[in-house]
Amino acid sequence: MSSATDKKNINLKLQVWRQKDGKSEGLFTTYDAQQVSPDDSFLEMLDGVNEKIIKNGGQPIAFDHDCREGICGSCGFMIDGNAHGPQKGTTVCQLHMRNFKDGQTIVLEPFRAKAFPIIKDLYVDRTAFDRIIEAGGYISSNTGSAPDANAVPIPKPDADEAFLSAACIGCGACVASCKNASAALFTSAKITHLALLPQGKVEREQRALDMVAQMDIEGFGACTTTGACSAACPKEISLINIAKMNREYLRASILKKQEATGGDMA
Amino acid sequence: MSSNYKLDSKIPSGPIESKWTNHKFNIKLVNPANKRKYNVIVVGTGLAGASAAASLGELGYQVKAFCTHESPRRAHSVAAQGGINAAKNYQNDGDSVQRLFYDTIKGGDFRAREANVHRLAEVSVNIIDQAVAQGVPLAREYGGLLANRSFGGAQVSRTFYARGQTGQQLLLGAYSGMMRQVDSGNVQLMNLREMLDLVVVDGKARGIIARNLLTGEIESHEADAVILASGGYSNVFYLSTNAMACSVTANWKAHKRGAFFANPCYTQIHPTCIPVHGVNQSKLTLMSESLRNDGRVWVSKIKGDKRPPAQIPENERDYYLERIYPSFGNLAPRDVSSRQAKFLVDQGHGAMGEQAVYLDFENSIKRLGEDKIAERYGNLFQMYDKITGENPYKQPMRIYPAPHYTMGGLWVDYNLESTVPGLFVAGEANFSDHGANRLGASALMQGLADGYFVLPYTLGNYIANTKLEKVQITHDAFKEAASTVTKNTEKLLSIKGSKTVESFHKRLGLIMWNKCGMSRTREGLTEAISEIKKLRQEFHSEVLVPGASNGINLELEKANRVADFIELGELMCRDALVREESCGGHFREEHQVDGEAKRDDEKFCHAAAWEWKGSAEKEQVRHQEELKFENVKLATRSYK
Ligand SMILES: Cc1cc2nc3c(=O)[nH]c(=O)nc-3n(C[C@H](O)[C@H](O)[C@H](O)COP(=O)(O)OP(=O)(O)OC[C@H]3O[C@@H](n4cnc5c(N)ncnc54)[C@H](O)[C@@H]3O)c2cc1C
Numbered sequence A: 001m002s003s004a005t006d007k008k009n010i011n012l013k014l015q016v017w018r019q020k021d022g023k024s025e026g027l028f029t030t031y032d033a034q035q036v037s038p039d040d041s042f043l044e045m046l047d048g049v050n051e052k053i054i055k056n057g058g059q060p061i062a063f064d065h066d067c068r069e070g071i072c073g074s075c076g077f078m079i080d081g082n083a084h085g086p087q088k089g090t091t092v093c094q095l096h097m098r099n100f101k102d103g104q105t106i107v108l109e110p111f112r113a114k115a116f117p118i119i120k121d122l123y124v125d126r127t128a129f130d131r132i133i134e135a136g137g138y139i140s141s142n143t144g145s146a147p148d149a150n151a152v153p154i155p156k157p158d159a160d161e162a163f164l165s166a167a168c169i170g171c172g173a174c175v176a177s178c179k180n181a182s183a184a185l186f187t188s189a190k191i192t193h194l195a196l197l198p199q200g201k202v203e204r205e206q207r208a209l210d211m212v213a214q215m216d217i218e219g220f221g222a223c224t225t226t227g228a229c230s231a232a233c234p235k236e237i238s239l240i241n242i243a244k245m246n247r248e249y250l251r252a253s254i255l256k257k258q259e260a261t262g263g264d265m266a
Numbered sequence B: 001m002s003s004n005y006k007l008d009s010k011i012p013s014g015p016i017e018s019k020w021t022n023h024k025f026n027i028k029l030v031n032p033a034n035k036r037k038y039n040v041i042v043v044g045t046g047l048a049g050a051s052a053a054a055s056l057g058e059l060g061y062q063v064k065a066f067c068t069h070e071s072p073r074r075a076h077s078v079a080a081q082g083g084i085n086a087a088k089n090y091q092n093d094g095d096s097v098q099r100l101f102y103d104t105i106k107g108g109d110f111r112a113r114e115a116n117v118h119r120l121a122e123v124s125v126n127i128i129d130q131a132v133a134q135g136v137p138l139a140r141e142y143g144g145l146l147a148n149r150s151f152g153g154a155q156v157s158r159t160f161y162a163r164g165q166t167g168q169q170l171l172l173g174a175y176s177g178m179m180r181q182v183d184s185g186n187v188q189l190m191n192l193r194e195m196l197d198l199v200v201v202d203g204k205a206r207g208i209i210a211r212n213l214l215t216g217e218i219e220s221h222e223a224d225a226v227i228l229a230s231g232g233y234s235n236v237f238y239l240s241t242n243a244m245a246c247s248v249t250a251n252w253k254a255h256k257r258g259a260f261f262a263n264p265c266y267t268q269i270h271p272t273c274i275p276v277h278g279v280n281q282s283k284l285t286l287m288s289e290s291l292r293n294d295g296r297v298w299v300s301k302i303k304g305d306k307r308p309p310a311q312i313p314e315n316e317r318d319y320y321l322e323r324i325y326p327s328f329g330n331l332a333p334r335d336v337s338s339r340q341a342k343f344l345v346d347q348g349h350g351a352m353g354e355q356a357v358y359l360d361f362e363n364s365i366k367r368l369g370e371d372k373i374a375e376r377y378g379n380l381f382q383m384y385d386k387i388t389g390e391n392p393y394k395q396p397m398r399i400y401p402a403p404h405y406t407m408g409g410l411w412v413d414y415n416l417e418s419t420v421p422g423l424f425v426a427g428e429a430n431f432s433d434h435g436a437n438r439l440g441a442s443a444l445m446q447g448l449a450d451g452y453f454v455l456p457y458t459l460g461n462y463i464a465n466t467k468l469e470k471v472q473i474t475h476d477a478f479k480e481a482a483s484t485v486t487k488n489t490e491k492l493l494s495i496k497g498s499k500t501v502e503s504f505h506k507r508l509g510l511i512m513w514n515k516c517g518m519s520r521t522r523e524g525l526t527e528a529i530s531e532i533k534k535l536r537q538e539f540h541s542e543v544l545v546p547g548a549s550n551g552i553n554l555e556l557e558k559a560n561r562v563a564d565f566i567e568l569g570e571l572m573c574r575d576a577l578v579r580e581e582s583c584g585g586h587f588r589e590e591h592q593v594d595g596e597a598k599r600d601d602e603k604f605c606h607a608a609a610w611e612w613k614g615s616a617e618k619e620q621v622r623h624q625e626e627l628k629f630e631n632v633k634l635a636t637r638s639y640k
């Protein structure tokens, strides 16, 4: 077992996107990150750089973060063109400096997407995701009206699969990694999670139609089917969700049309 | 409010089993058409806040839900890993409302209010029903029914879970319920807003002042009632398992406006966290208590043993929890487990001479296979590996206690109403239910109980019984509060000293950890109080806050929070100093028998609630709520 003391600190150069606010022009600025411990997380390394900037009378680099344990979905920016950096299945707050080499130059940029306006530096606004959920990402069950939790058994494989889709943390890496800035992985994960469960079946069609419509309203692009989203996802949400969403959407559209024309639903 | 103010807990009369049922029947209702006319502010969108906002929205109230995050789903409830308790007795292992009630009272070392705890145990079962109805993917058995695991301080399996993501999944459930109310227009989302003051008009809570974290604008919001669900204050220790933005600020501002702060010294140090790795560390990561279902905790029997764990033979290992607490073993509650880890490390038994003990899965992997362990704890093992670079399937985890949860908080009565009428407090932000120590998997339960099942009744009762004249944000009370906030902000920016906010927070954290942490002494606390006083003065003359008040300014946000933590830290030490006993997480070295906490029920069988006296220079006044144990016999807490 290695202990923290026998690991060597490293020095890095950072090229960081600095942008005062949504309206201003941005540009890259270079900073030195010195004597970085390999046990530090990427954000702790940035904390160190910020402390120095502040002491020198400058404005610290703004980035969103909170839990620093890979679950709240607050953090996220591009590191050398990869959302959340080089390590698979990892948010930037969980990325540790032992993954970088002494003397390396690292480029930091915000997630770029029309639907994610830049607030400042590496900090972007992802509230479009909330509006997609608002459009139908729920099961309508008022507090107090629920039957006993074991009244409806759910096959374990369905429950497990629903969990895997529900594991999305809403960080936006999928959008940032997609050429078209599509939110298909995010939206499909929620549609799939709820469609798999008996409780979610009642609103299944309307949910798919409304959430997909909202995705378009927010200005997200169409799915490219290249899978860049899933590859960048820190929770490794599977592409199958998107296939399922397409099916859910098609199914809902057909059923709605039949309903509208009075056709047979069978 | 005068110093001889009498705390009234408003516990309903009658036998404990029927108090809540009777109370619900006796309270006044607001007619459905009238609910629409009332505005409620909810500060916080964690489990407590989101569940309250969703439920009140469904009832028809006009709700404004505030959070500091860009999305309400990012509240720190999201990080809860292990599980949520409920007295469902699905395992047929002898669980019941009565047993959950008893375990929680005992777990809290007889420092919680019986009536509240009983209600919590009663509604626990409805929470699971509600969560499942919302589509929360809780773990299931092959037959399709819900699975359970065990948590510390209980001998039954009553903990429901969603792998290591119980918090995120429950929060997404409550959040989706709230977003549905946003969709139907009953809840208005006020994200990226930080409450910086409470507005009191004619003695009642009538609104808040918030800073728009994007624009920097100071906003006034009026309401008929205010709910604080702003979480806990473990970040007073700087390093804790809380998220970076968790703060006491909402609570502290309300405290300064008349809400008493109860039992601030009751903090929980969680036994199983990843140890500190270095000076730049910004937070500590929890390894869920659920791991102790299959992991065994040990240290070397030899002092100063620097050998790697694999080289320490079985007979030289001390499985100290199994040795000291044979009936609970590795599932001994948090306070006692943490304390034993500290004792052993202080005596020189730390893992490879460092501040850590082992949590070992070797036996379980042999017994159950790596696959089974991966299914149960896969994501936790992966997280451990990412942070430490070590593979816990191959070598034991190294863990150490870390600040995690705060049992103290704003004092509330049975209705969850604070000493300011119309100000309700829910979730970790209040002091109710957990006494001096919280059992694992009980915070999620309490937050959701408060939001889904208690506040919709008790807040309605307040509104139905109270004459609430319309107030406008042009009222003098709003103007005064808004100008206080503006002045404080400008002042912080104008100091332009040479020391960063972070450096003050770190120094405060060290004082708190060393002198008001896992073990406390009269001497240490007295020193801490004077050190914190000095730190406060230094902060207000030498802090460097860059930038301006308009626009996004993350350092300014931090500075506001740290200023409040410094004041809170002093109160915590004072509370710990006055409480001349040991109970739960509050361990005073002067009061122990054989290394276990020694309560003093004669003198301290009460909750302490502190009243702010107008400025940080003035000593706060301590009030007492006597605790009566009529259903569980006051006894020495033992897990041996
Ligand atoms: C790592 C970790 C693991 C845990 N695991 C478990 C577990 O397995 N089981 C269990 O029962 N408990 C667990 N707990 C404890 C439990 O998660 C928390 O006690 C609980 O979730 C707190 O919920 P809350 O709603 O009270 O507060 P939070 O979820 O912390 O929410 C606070 C909210 O208030 C907002 N807020 C705060 N201040 C302001 C302000 N001034 N203005 C506006 N908004 C504000 C925040 O933005 C946020 O929305 C764990 C805790 C941690 C830290």
Ligand code: FES
Binding pocket: A064, A065, A066, A067, A068, A069, A070, A071, A072, A073, A074, A075, A076, A091, A092, A093, A094
């Ligand atoms: S900060 Fe929460 S996921 Fe990274």
